[in-house]
Amino acid sequence: MKKTILAMILSVLMVGSIFAQQKVLTKDERMAWWREARFGMFIHWGVYSLPAGTWDGRQIGGIGEWIMNRAKIPVADYQNMAKQFNPVKYDPDAWVKMAKDAGMKYIVITSKHHDGFALFETKASKWNVVDATVYGKDLLKPLAEACKKYGIKLGFYYSQAQDWNNPGGAASRKITKEGWANPDSVTIDAYTKEHKGHWDPRQEKRTFDQYIDEVAVPQVRELLTNYGDLAVLWWDTPTNMTVEAAKKLQSLLALQPAIITNDRLKRPDFPGDHKTPEQRIPNLADLDSTDWETCMTMNGTWGYKSYDHNYKSPETLIRNLLDIASKGGNFLLNVGPTSEGEFPPESVDILSKIGQWMKVNGEAVYGTTSSPWGLFSWGRCTNKATPKGTSLYFSVFEWPADGKLVIPGVKNSVVSAKLLATGAKVKATLAKDGNLTITLPSAAPDPLASVIRVDVKGKVANQPVQPAK
């Protein structure tokens, strides 16, 4: 009896001291920087950047980081290839600086993708950059240091369930033959169906539960312990996940009290902090109050493919960012570095063009909330509370031929209106019917997107009528 009371007192004291050390943060407190940031960089890097989309002389279809699965590469062959991984040109300082100069506020990098290869030093598996490649050094440590130096938040992507090299890891069961390297695909199809997506007996030398306990849990613990403050843990593809496994991984997040996680740990019971539309921007009608982040590639692949030059234009990407911000979401834009450790030249160019635009117009993105008007046919709107009222940012994609932009339903008196690109004032007249008419110069000052900032008094209420598209 005495012992029990003593134990109770002790545990109360211990819990008390934990709380005294770290205040438990509310979701709004954890999400504050993320909601302000709006724009981040995704980095997909791993040994798949070495084959870069080609295996056995054949170009493998689909996204580059899936090459092992798509080409059904045996574990031994893939790991043998990986020995050559030697990113001698890796310059994490330059990477982080490019993200920062592009106006991005956070970076999420693949610490381990579906091929199971860890870009970090780990005791849980030899299948990592230190033990399995000639390079032999942790890739995440210097990146964490560079992020700290430049004030960029760092997040880790971790494929918790799919792992095609560490035995017991899951493999997507989805069968698509398009782009398969092996012409004998009928046999592979039958085999993978029978073996729950696996194509090599070495993948089945452990159970999924053993894989979770022996690889995923210890590695996530390492990631949450060894790299300083971590801003985001980005789970992916919950193939085969159980509630039990998800709970084990989820509980580790207590190691980083301010961390933000996505909705991909296990569906539907682990919603995380935000949704993750992939390669698409949601329609306004499909959104609720849940935070969300669109992740998207610049070309057609996440992991580097030497022959994918199908890049989106800076114009498209800037307009995507504005579309997303006008709907209240974040944009996580991907770069797939080469096996030598360099960003592809097209990505470097796109980032610098976005950066030039953001330098002038970034205030239309950071810390803004969604448009009170929904979408306009000619562009997008974001807005931000100021000490005295509201700044409305109208980003014009289709410059009006008659030089007039009409915004309906305005109830606030206008303080000032100007073009961010030139700093020139523009005339903004509010009529009795609530139509705000902005008179513009004949040509768009910025072909990518011209932003007009209109400062008004008071708060701007959401408009009942959503004008267009």
Ligand code: H79
């Ligand atoms: O990391 C990136 C992708 O590799 C990962 N999520 C983003 C952020 C991802 N995993 N699965 N998926 C996306 C969707 C699954 C697509 C599939 Fe397929 C269709 C798997 C098999 C058929 C695409 C096409 C991959 C291989 C063929």
